[in-house]
Amino acid sequence: MASHGILHQTSCAYTLQQNGVVERKNRHFVETTRTILILGDVVLSTCYLINHMSSLVLDDKIPHSILFPHDPLQSLPPKVFGSKCLVHNFSPSLDKLSPKSHKCVFLGFTRS
DSSP states (O other), rough: OGTTTHHHHHHHHTOGGHHHHHHHHHHHHHHHHHHHHHHHHHHHHHHHHTTTTTTTEEETTTHHHHOOOEEEEEOOOOTTTTTTEEOOOOOOOTTTOOEEEEEOOOOOOOOO
């Protein structure tokens, strides 16, 4: 390594204090990734909500109903990101005593 101008330094395992530059860079990387992932869900949910709310510009009509007049509008109450929710399990293999839902975390509305 020395012949290529690389200075070899070591640090004790699991001591974040000794590896500050790399830890800060890693934290920045993870936080940026998390923000981009969450931001994508926020944009999709915002679009969903706007398309399902009445608009003064459209004489209090709902944009979704105008774009898709034959598609019934399903009423979904707004949810908080990260809140607990139950997702219905439609699997045909369930018997009468099987749980019919899964505990999940709300991440956004569907794209369809």
